[in-house]
Amino acid sequence: MSVAISVTGLVKTFGPTRALDGLDLEVATGEVHGFLGPNGSGKSTTIRVLLGLLRPDSGAVRLLDGDPWDDAVALHRRLAYVPGDVTLWPQLTGGEAIDLLGRLRGGIDPARRSELLDRFDLDPTKKSRSYSKGNRQKVALVAALASDAELLILDEPTSGLDPLMEAVFQEYIREVRAQGRTVLLSSHILAEAEALCDRVSIIRHGRTVQSGSLDELRHLTRTSIAVETARPVTGLESLSGVHDAARSNGQVRFDVDTDQLDSVLRHLTGFGVRSLRSAPPTLEELFLRHYGDELAEDGVPVPALDRP
């Protein structure tokens, strides 16, 4: 497996603030990698280091087999970037901004450009000052997607798009992956990461807390079970791996550590299972496991993970 992005032990401080605190990130060539974390966790700072806009304090960073600081210009020819907060030149039209950014990167495919404008329903003749946040984001997206860059670095690219446009975006990302290109997609929209990403890295407070494919991460989390049995279930709480069991109207709901699923199901069949529903953990749950304690510390009630 060749590696597009490799970051180990990255530290970046701004005065007293430690924005990145030993962050690790590895993105394989050809994968769509989700870069997840709440606001302020260090996603944009990491991306700016990858682009050579910020100089790291310590740690090793490799991007497309180059050094992002020393080889910035050569590397930038091979990548396209969509900033999280797109600001454009108010007096330029969207079409002019797209062409400018495309040309500065080394060229733009006119046919693909016009197809993207059409699909994203963007009017290129309007001055940038009159664009909404979503339209400014579309300008950056069209400029990036119209390129043939081998690596796309997208910082929360859909935060201003409506669901229809988000679907168009997902379609293009799948196309990019099918072409064997690499995508680093930062997001806090979990459904998007679940829909698109081969692997994800979850960061918090400038540190990577978990990394792997969604399947791998699911091993670390729990499955929700709702079961109806002929006879009342006993002894459930004493089984290892069972959490938050609750009974109502002859139904039992609980969460179970995924690696204990088999033994728990064996236990249940002894009571005459009438119906059983199970749901795999969503990324929301992965997130809540990593940030739930933080929310609780801040006095925010953590929602119970119950689903039908």
Added chain:
Amino acid sequence: MSLTRPALGGTGTLVRFALRRDRIRLPVWIVVGAALVAEQSLGSQALYDTPAALAAYRATVGTSAAAIAFSGPPVGLTTVAGAVAFEISGSVMIVAALMAMFTTGRHSRADEEAGRTELVRSTEVGRHAPLVAAVAVSALACVALALAIGGVATLTGLPARGSFLLGAGVGACGLVFTGVTAAAAQLSESTRAAYGITGAVLGVAFLLRAVGDINGSGLVWASPIGWAQAVHPFSDDRWWPLLLCIGAAGALLAVAVALLDHRDLGAGLLSGRPGAPTAGRLLASPLGLAVRLQRAALLAWAVSLAVLGAVYGGMGDAVEGLFKNNPNAQAFFPGASAAGLVEAYLATIFSIDALLAAAFAVSSVLRARSEESAGRAEPVLATATSRTAWLRSHVAVALLGSALLVVASGAATALVRAAAIGDAGSFGRLFAASLAYVPAVWVLAGVAVAAVGALPRAAAALAWGMVGYVVIVTVFGPGLNWPGWVNDLSPFSWTPLVPVESWTAVAAVGLTAAVVALLAVGFGAFRRRDLSTG
């Protein structure tokens, strides 16, 4: 719809908030306006201290078409006070108009363009409140400026009645341009366009009164500046022309409110025309982008400086006549001899043109910093554009643009002067002389580049602080007994007073070396540091 209570809800709160936001800006405008009048008052009283000197002034400047075009109607020149009003009222009225334009625009269209008005209007604030509050703040500033001018003019020894009338004329001119800006802000969705419209009205108003004053026609009555100057302070002392200004300001405000009722929030009445769907050939490099971003400003500066240069050149004759009759004036122009009074005058003019060109150069370099802090440098530097190439583009526009400004003003001055004395040969000599300041202008640009590279957050303050320092040393330095190093720190002090003194290669080479060193510091630091936004 007319102004009603619910539509005006929250106006008082918005006025207080705007005054708080402008607690530094407005006092600066007012102090600058009052200081111009005070300086002119003290300077004129020292220069024209005898009836003979004043008579000479009347006979020369008072009959010079260029001086009248630049200043106003030549009335009341039998007293020093009248001469003060003649010399300064035009300039300070432009200051008042600009203060009114920026204050009104900042609190109306600029807030709306940035989306702040939307947030404010979602609270218990009426539809007309933001506009009326902006107009009220600007009007308060005009009244304060009027009182400040009246006060300082009286304190410097001018008759109180005329002093306050002079102030009232200036304030009334500001009121008219408050109304013009309020109406212009309804027309376009961009603040820059609103300023452009207001600036054009100001330019036309100045032109109409200049032509009207020169040929003594009624054309001055087509210009709000003409109305404001028609009070004739210290001579006729008329109050009634002020009513024209106040009436016009009120009518413009009514128009603005009516226009406001016919448009959506954030929109303009002149809907933005569709622009180019694809970029032209210019927008293919960082330099092309820098040129595109700055060409409109550069063009406006070049035209303004060329017009200014031509007017200054045309005043050469009046200066000659004046100085022949008033030896006191020689003290104002260092290095003057009986033969070279006009040359000394032109040397001063060239240094003032160069200071203006330096102001452009600094604002142009700082454009790079504002691109960076607004987050617009980031997407460009994420392409195959090196930091050096990006910064070099903005610096190139600053250096070549400021040189172009020096050329435009110097050529205009030299051309008009050469035509006036009927000596084609003097054109080349004067034009070459004006170019002597280019290295000094570039040193100031270099200071800005070094600051943007090494101390980005303080860059604007440092660069403009240096410009202010150089202005003070250049304009007031010769008359004041400061220690030598105070003068030596200004690059303008190292430039010979051409055409009075002769150009020296040593000074030019030394200044150019300083430019190179400052650019090296700036580029070196910019390559090594983090990009900083916000």
